[in-house]
Amino acid sequence: MIGIDLIKTSRMNRLMERFGDKALxxxxxxxxxxxxxxxxxxSGFWAVKEATSKALGVGIGNECSFHDISITKTQKGAPQIELAEHIIQKHNIQDTSVSITHDGEYAIAVVAIQTK
Structure with missing residues (x-):
């Protein structure tokens, strides 16, 4: 399963300027x-979470919240995804892959989810 998301970074900038850490x-x-x-x-982290929910085929909502998806970094700084146990079980997830890129005013994330 694959999901992708694109966000204009100025949107996140306005959100952070207005609400600070509460927005995050x-x-x-x-x-x-x-x-x-x-x-x-x-912006990249937002895109990762949206792309993950799209790869699951559920979107962000009752079945999968933003906080059911965690982003960490490897020792080399590459992003990785950790999912809540109920998401792993329900969707039979075996592995995930993520890539984030930024270009100009946009951040894009692609997520691949491998199931059992």
């Missing part, structure tokens, strides 16, 4: 917020 807390855990360097990084 709506879709990120405190550990994820520590990884945020600026609004462009936050």
């Amino acid at each position: 807390q709506k879709f990120l855990s405190s550990q994820e917020i520590q990884l945020i360097k600026n609004y462009k990084t936050a």
Whole structure:
């Protein structure tokens, strides 16, 4: 299963300027917020979570919330996804892959989910 998302980074910049960390807390855990360097990084994380929910075929909502999807980094700084146990079980997830890129005013994320 594959999901993709695109976000204009200026949208995230306005959100962060207006609401600060409260804006980030709506879709990120405190550990994820520590990884945020600026609004462009936050935009990439938003795109990852949206792309993940699309790969699951459910979108963000009751079945899968932003906080059911966690983003961490490898020792080399590459992003990786951790999913809540109920998501793993319900969708029989075996593995995930994620890629984030930024170009100009946009952040794009692609997520691949392998099932059993």
